Amino acid sequence: MIRHFTLFVALWAVSCFLTVAWSKWGILSSIDQQYQQAYTSVTPSKIYSGGVNNDAVSFMLNKIRLELDTLQIDSLVPVLRECRITNISVEPEVTFYSRLFRRLQWELVLNDPHHHLSYAGAAECQINWLNLLGSQFVLCLLIAVTLYYLPHPLTRQETALIAQYQALNWSRADIDALQQLQPDQQQWVQAIANHPKLSAMPLKAIISNIAGHNPCPVSIQKLKWLALAYKCTENPQQSFAVAFDHYATLAFDIPRRVVVIHGITIKLTPTPYFYYLWYALKRQNTETGWVLNPLTTKADHLLAEQLIALMEQHGGHAKAINDLRRNGLMAKKLDQNRNKIKEEITAVLGEDLASAFLFESRRDGASLRYDYRIALSSKKIETL
Structure with a gap:
């Protein structure tokens, strides 16, 4: 932003300088042109003798001084208030290139070919600062807006991409x-x-949906979710919403x-669903979320009661509830349901994307049994 502002101010300053310079140049050129056109009427024809006539030269010099003492500026938005040519004097005849060089220094040189002399003076102008700054500000603003909306030139990379897209028969x-x-x-x-x-x-x-999302570097993970x-x-719109608008969350509706993983809805079979929900609640409601697997030779009736209460509250399968009430929660039953959960989620998401939403394990040092919990952070688990 600061860089753009600096460039604008620099452009404004240069524009003001060039405008004043061009205005002065225009005035000097106009005087020179009018002088050439009116040369024969400036002095009486009788003084054109081909030699130097002091009276004629003096007459010409006074006439020019009088005419150029004050110059009126006619312009719609004059940047120069008034100009005058000062210190007009007589010099030996000046060549064309010398006249051009001196005009660049804001000096007026008028040749008198009949007397082989030149009349030279310096241009002095008063600047109308309000008109100058205001008009050039508007001009620079229009230039800046135009440049902003003009298409930018193609880079080599963009040119190569266009060639590639044309090879794909894109319109x-x-x-x-x-x-x-x-x-x-x-x-x-x-x-x-x-x-x-x-x-x-x-x-x-693809183009319309990408245009609707904030630019970000290409992500392999987002591409996988999009695919x-x-x-x-x-549905392209829904697919882009999953990849760009949803995050790595696990929601239980x-x-x-159903479970909604990163915006993808997955329907699990009833009993594995409640086991998955039970693990999710453990992850949310306990400090670490770890659940110790029961002994292989002994059922855990306390954990079974927790699962029974959850299933009864939300309409779980009666057969699964009765089995837990009669036999308790066996390690084998937990292993089977975790495997079933993994199988059904992996079938939809694929192993790579599913891994973050499945289970992680560790071995308990005291009992030598395994703890299990959902790998996802508790902050990213929701129940609806």
């Missing part, structure tokens, strides 16, 4: 739409279009008996 309209995106967004379009599981997604849908969501829904 000119699609490429133009692509050029409106930020560089990170363009990288996303390329990554999605080249992804084997996303190649069927319409290009227009998974598109496989499940075949108890009334519908």
